[in-house]
Amino acid sequence: MIPSTPATATRAFFSFPKVTDPARHRDYNAWHQLDHRPENLALPGVVHGDRWVRTPACERLGSYPDTALAGSQYLAMYWFAEPTADSVPEWKDLGDRAIHQGRRPELAWTERPMTGMFRPVQGYVAPRALVTLAALPFRPHRGVHVEVSRVGTALHPEVADLSRFEHATRIPDLLARDGVAGVWTFRSAPSRSHPDGPVVRIRLVYLETDPVAFTRALAADPLPAPPAALASTATLLLTGPLATITPWEWDWFDEPDATVAGASA
Template sequence: MFAELAFFSFVELTDPSQHGSYNRWHLFDHRPENLALPGVAWGERWAVTDESRAQPGADPEFAGVDYVAMYWFRPPVEQSVREWDALGEASFQWGRGPIIPGVRRPMLAFFLPVKGYSSASALVSPEVLPYRPNRGVQVTATRFDDPHALDVHAAHEYEDRMLIPRLLEVDGVAGVWTFSYSHPQRHSSLPFDESPVQAPGSVRVRLVYLDGDPTETAARVREIEADAPAVGERMLSATAAAIDPVRYPGA
């Protein structure tokens, strides 16, 4: 596996006037600084589409999420995360973030990569899939009260053997990665009263990488996902589009 740890950030901008400054900071400052770290294998961010906000069943706590960001960390992950945290503190001292008015972060947590899958049309391995350009993702986050219950095991089995093989057949789907919750982020430069500590494995994130039109392809993905057994509590189900660095939203 090319990376042994992943990080997810679900971000809501409670002040709509901050979209421009937030995007400029993330695209041209924060993300390039992080990608330059030797322990960061890759990082990407997507903007939740307006159409997907009408998708039913999500936790109200996550209903206003505007952006989904993630980073992949190379081993040794302890050192990689320390260097990443040190950059976060340094950027605060430089006056370059991450404190931006109107930014709410209901999820800031590390996840263990579970398994990657590539469609035949993508031509690349699952390890290469994150580096490959995409038009967006369909992101699903599910919370389990008992992460090692029998019905949760059955849900993971169904996902691996039935659901994801069907998703890979959808025209416009490049591949899928799944992730299991490890622990929340705690960093000196950010307030952490909104990202609670949960048991390992208590949250499952599934990213479906989209080659096709995000709205149309994600609609077909959701139709297939609707057939899956209803196990756990849906935290987030959203279509998020790739962010064009030339024509990014809110600029």
Template sequence: MLADLAFFSFVELTDASSHEAYNRWHQLDHRPENLALPGVAWGDRWARVADPEAALSRGSAAGRTGSTTGANSPNGADALAGTDYVAMYWFRSPTEESVTAWNNLGDASFQWGRGPIIPGVRRPLLGFFRPVKGYAAHRVLVDPDVLPYRPNRGLHLTLTRYAEPHGLDTHSSFTWEDTRLIPELLNVDGVAGAWTFSFSHPQQHGTLPFTATFAEPPGGLRIRMLYLDEDPGTTAESVRKAERRLETAPDAPRDVGEVLFSSPLSTIIPWQDW
């Protein structure tokens, strides 16, 4: 497996005029410093694509309409409604040492006066996830571990909350995702591959004031991430159609999860997209 631990950050800029400055900082300073750490296998960041129909699917289960419990809570779907960017990093073993070095860099960067505590930047979700399984579309030829290094045009990312992370219905949902949903999505034009992740724990930095908004148990959150090599907006439409087709099939599992975020994300091209 590429790495034993991954970190996800959902970012909202409260000042619309700050995008260029934030992108310059992240692309030219923050991300290069992190990628230079031996324990960081890879890291990237994507911009949310405007998608009025399905950027957020409040209170649904794996894309299906269901319970709205928690949708308006501080750590529900509304907490992520303003998401502008999603960043992630993959950590090599030994993960504890890798994360410690990464955290130390964060504190050092603050002492240098170079972030990551920046005015107008809100981070509603900062969490570590365990990689579950990777998948690669047959046409792309590469192994799933190679997907993060393969150029992409964006992602389609779905974040789902499970009230009973280790319940039997949740297990059935995961079986269906692995054997029915993801194989179908790999046949969608523009989908190069996929990875799934299970929530481990929120970020708890030793010195920087990062506050955990999502206090979930292990496994309480799950991310399905599709790597895209065609236009993210267009591919997202095809992904939704495939999801709907399977979700109405007789073997589709019952609703057990609450989708908190489901959206296409676009790869950021330095200077061009600022």
């Protein structure tokens, strides 16, 4: 059997967690990075997993029309090996066992405004990255730029036209920009109860430059706008930068030291 890679995966999980207790960010990151994520990555059915943080600097540069997503400070994702009929239930079982083992302390002080399975649509690597598409998520990066949007049923011709514009115009523009290593696009997996319902789309841009600096440059020189006839096809839910998380460097949301603040006043 040929091993699965992100380039051959047909399922990816996305979650946008929110820590509801400002004093628990370090606890959340210690649990996730030192317990939860390693256990997930150890599963044979998980190809790769990563997570990023919307630091205060990142948050100031983002746009969050969806109020539910506006407060999420993190983004986590996992890629699943084939056959997903085996790998996804195994992953879900690990999460259930962790609860009964008392290893889910974060449930008391986190929310997940958006979470679910997505299907990878298409991936691209910038020529400067010099890696294969399968290797892109494993390549070190400094952060990502994310856009989350919602469209009506994918059977609408406008959705196909907008998708063509995205892949033919916007993504080549992104790949040509300084600091972009590659791009992956995703769509939400259809629900059994509403197979023709709205679709959530995610564009994930891997950055080898500072995500805050990249987003400022993007604001100064925006991506090409879609044709006027397609402008209302997608509803933007969230867009902005997130930084790669370095283990034990979890001080983004710490309260300023009162003594230092007083001395500098």
